[in-house]
Structures are given as structure tokens and as C-alpha cells.
Amino acid sequence: QVQLVESGGGLVKPGGSLRLSCAVSGFTFSNYYMSWIRQAPGKGLEWVSHISASGSTILYADSVKGRFTISRDNAKNSLYLQMNSLRAEDTAVYYCARGTAATGVFDYWGQGTLVTVSS
Amino acid sequence: DIQMTQSPSTLSASVGDRVTITCRASQNINSWLAWYQQKPGKAPNLLIYKASTLHSGVPSRFSGSGSGTEFTLTISSLQPDDFAIYYCQHYDFYSPWTFGQGTKVEIK
Numbered sequence: 001q002v003q004l005v006e007s008g009g010g011l012v013k014p015g016g017s018l019r020l021s022c023a024v025s026g027f028t029f030s031n032y033y034m035s036w037i038r039q040a041p042g043k044g045l046e047w048v049s050h051i052s053a054s055g056s057t058i059l060y061a062d063s064v065k066g067r068f069t070i071s072r073d074n075a076k077n078s079l080y081l082q083m084n085s086l087r088a089e090d091t092a093v094y095y096c097a098r099g100t101a102a103t104g105v106f107d108y109w110g111q112g113t114l115v116t117v118s119s
Numbered sequence: 120d121i122q123m124t125q126s127p128s129t130l131s132a133s134v135g136d137r138v139t140i141t142c143r144a145s146q147n148i149n150s151w152l153a154w155y156q157q158k159p160g161k162a163p164n165l166l167i168y169k170a171s172t173l174h175s176g177v178p179s180r181f182s183g184s185g186s187g188t189e190f191t192l193t194i195s196s197l198q199p200d201d202f203a204i205y206y207c208q209h210y211d212f213y214s215p216w217t218f219g220q221g222t223k224v225e226i227k
Binding site: 044045046047050059061062095097100102103104105106107109110111112 | 120151153155157161162163164165168169174206208209210211212215216217218219220221
């Protein structure tokens, strides 16, 4: 069955860095675009970044542009999010999500990993 | 960016009730709209995409309608498993994808 498992979250000081990973199984990873979506505690959902199946197209939300970098390794069935210059407002549960044939729609999500930015 | 506004923010209803949630986009998004359900401590689940297409495995009591800037999610007969938060999301490719603020469906 389709599984997405995030890891790498934790407590980091403002200005620090963190790298999130998403290990997938149960489908042909290289055929699907992927996204990171986050949810601040008690708040709604915010799309963060998108990467196409081949990695050739990458998009970012304005709130993270220039600080976060999305990447993927299709040989390792893994998605990554490198987060630099972290701010308190980046505190959230970060989900990786699989895109459907309709770009921008997400049919499978991981369980999420919590990132807390605090001194 | 396109803003998505849901109403109401909270909805109190009973099992068996017909429930309708509205989502408005700040500009025309044609039918590029999805709906998700989220339960506490869990990831969201896709319910509907392209405004009215039911995702595989989603019960037929869920339906979506609308186009342009106004959309609705309807649950024809609310079941105990449906008490959750519902989010709309636009996926117009020419604008960052954004979600509505969510509508909590709670037990009356």
C-alpha cells in the first residue's frame, strides 16, 4: 500500500537549519510530483513547495522562497526539504504529499513531522 | 495570490443533517478546486477535486459543486465519522496553491 513517512523534524533555534526527508513506498515514486505542505499548531494548511516527477519544475510559496530547497532522489524513493534561516513562524507540522494526475491535488499524505523554531 | 474564504468557520449539526460548506475564491479559478477532510492529529484526506469529482473510495453522501469563484461541499446525511475539519484548496497552476481557513463540523 502507499506509504509516505516523514522524518527529520525537531527543535531548532531561529536562524538555524533542518533537513526533512520523506520516504515513500507502494507506488512508482518517479512517476509522481510531490509537495510539502505545513500546518502551524491549531492553524490551517499552507502549501510550501512542489517538485515535478523528474525534478525539472520546482515551485515555492513566497513565505519560504530563498530559504527552503525541495529536492528528490528517485533512486532512493525519497523527497527532501532543506530549510535554512528558520523563523518562529516556520513552526509547524510538515507533511509530504503525493500529487494526483491533476497538478496541485494531493491524494496521499504522510503522518507529518513537527518542526519547532524557538530559542 | 488567490485567497480562499470558507463559511461558516464552525458548523454545529446532528447525525442525519444535510450540511453545506461554502468556499469563495478571490478570483476566477474555473473548477480548479479540491476539498479535504482532516481529523484531529491526522493528515488531511482528499474528498473531491475539480470542484465536483468524488475521489476514489469517498462515500457518495459527499458532493461538490460550483465554478468560477463560488463553491460548495455538501454532506447529504451527516454520519458520526464526518465530524472533522474541512478545507477547500485551489490549484490554479498560475498562482500559488492556497487553502481556505477550514470549517469545523461539530456535534450539535
